[in-house]
Amino acid sequence: MNELNGDETASSQPVLALKKVERSFRQGRQNLEILRDVSLSVRAGEIVALVGPSGAGKSTLLHIAGLLENPDAGSITICGEACAEMVDDERTSVRRRHLGFVYQYHHLLPEFTALENIVIPQIIAGHHNSDAQDRAREILTWLGLAERETHRPARLSGGEQQRVAIGRAIATGPDLLLADEPTGNLDPQTADEVFDMLLRLARGANLAAVIATHNPGLASRMDRIARLEDGHLVEI
Numbered sequence: 001m002n003e004l005n006g007d008e009t010a011s012s013q014p015v016l017a018l019k020k021v022e023r024s025f026r027q028g029r030q031n032l033e034i035l036r037d038v039s040l041s042v043r044a045g046e047i048v049a050l051v052g053p054s055g056a057g058k059s060t061l062l063h064i065a066g067l068l069e070n071p072d073a074g075s076i077t078i079c080g081e082a083c084a085e086m087v088d089d090e091r092t093s094v095r096r097r098h099l100g101f102v103y104q105y106h107h108l109l110p111e112f113t114a115l116e117n118i119v120i121p122q123i124i125a126g127h128h129n130s131d132a133q134d135r136a137r138e139i140l141t142w143l144g145l146a147e148r149e150t151h152r153p154a155r156l157s158g159g160e161q162q163r164v165a166i167g168r169a170i171a172t173g174p175d176l177l178l179a180d181e182p183t184g185n186l187d188p189q190t191a192d193e194v195f196d197m198l199l200r201l202a203r204g205a206n207l208a209a210v211i212a213t214h215n216p217g218l219a220s221r222m223d224r225i226a227r228l229e230d231g232h233l234v235e236i
Contacts, residue, residue, distance in 0.1 A: 013080060014041040015098075015175050015208035016065055021074035023060055034060050035071070036231035042208040044175065047199065049219035050212040051236075052228035058212040059180055061228060065210060066099055066178045067091040079175050096125050100169035100207075102198070104181035106161040108153040114140060114164045115149040118171045125172045132171075139167040143197065159190040166198050170205060177202055177209040184214065191215070 023035040034057040042048050050058050063069035064076065067083055076083040079098050083091060108117045115136050122132035140149050143163045153161050162182065169177060182198060183191035195218050202209045211222065219225050227236050 014043050014077070015079055016040070016042040016210070017075075017077040018061075018065060019075045019077075021061075021064060021071045021076070023057070023064065023069075023071050033231050035064075035228075035233075038074070038228075038231075038233045040065075040210075040226065040233060042176070042210060044208050045203070045206045046224065047202055047207075047209040047211065047222045049222040049225045050210055050228060051214070051216075051219050051225060054214075056228045057231065058228055061233075062178050062180050062210065062212060065176075066101060067095055096172070098175045100172065100174035100177045102162075102166055102169045102177070102179040102182045104184040106153065106165040108161060108164055108168070110153050113150050113152055114145060114156065114160075117153070117164055118167045121168055122171050127172075135171060136167070139171060140164075142201075143167050157190075158186055159194055162186060162194050163197060166194070166201060170201055170207075173205070175208060177207045177211075179209065179211040181212055181214065183218065191218075195221075 018038060018040045021035050021038040024031050024033045038061065050061065052058055060069065064071050067076070071084065074084065078094055081094060083094055086094070109120070112120065115133065118136035118139055119129070119132045122135060123129060137146070137149065140146050143166070145160060145163060148156060148160060156164065166182070179198065183195050186194060199221065213219050225236050226233050
């Protein structure tokens with residue numbers, strides 16, 4: 001078994017615990033084993049880099065951790081809640097209460113402003129509109145985008161779009177942040193600036209985070225590095 005754990009402390013329960021996760025896909029007559037007996041534990045304040053070659057299964061692992069995809073076997077525990085056997089409504093509830101997502105492509109809603117893109121997930125999570133707008137403005141100010149709050153995504157640069165996406169991910173106060181190549185679509189300088197902002201936000205909020213990246217320099221700035229290859233997860 002490949003089990004990657006942060007330092008054990010009596011008072012620190014894992015925010016994310018994957019145990020013996022398996023996932024395979026059929027491709028014609030062939031069965032492709034993407035994840036084999038994968039275990040991973042991440043505590044509050046830990047930022048884990050997820051690395052590995054293209055096609056290794058990093059996105060699949062993040063989707064399983066984020067309750068967007070079911071494993072074939074294994075357990076998923078988020079903030080003490082066993083999630084593997086949950087029905088869709090229960091999984092949605094866990095995502096809204098505990099998870100934030102950042103993707104390689106920002107996936108902002110094009111018809112809404114930067115402010116509205118950060119307000120909407122808060123409203124869905126049950127926050128009052130006035131409180132959601134106040135928090136969105138606070139986040140945009142911290143991200144250096146206060147003057148862009150009325151701009152729709154098409155009027156923002158790639159780096160600005162991704163900063164809004166990060167703001168959206170942390171707006172509801174998640175316990176766990178999952179990011180899939182969050183700077184992969186940006187030029188090197190912008191990628192470094194956006195990644196630095198992402199790290200500062202995650203550390204400032206004491207989030208547990210798993211961030212997939214192909215960039216060794218960015219991976220080296222995180223607390224731990226886990227490599228996924230041939231279905232197995234090992235710490236390097």
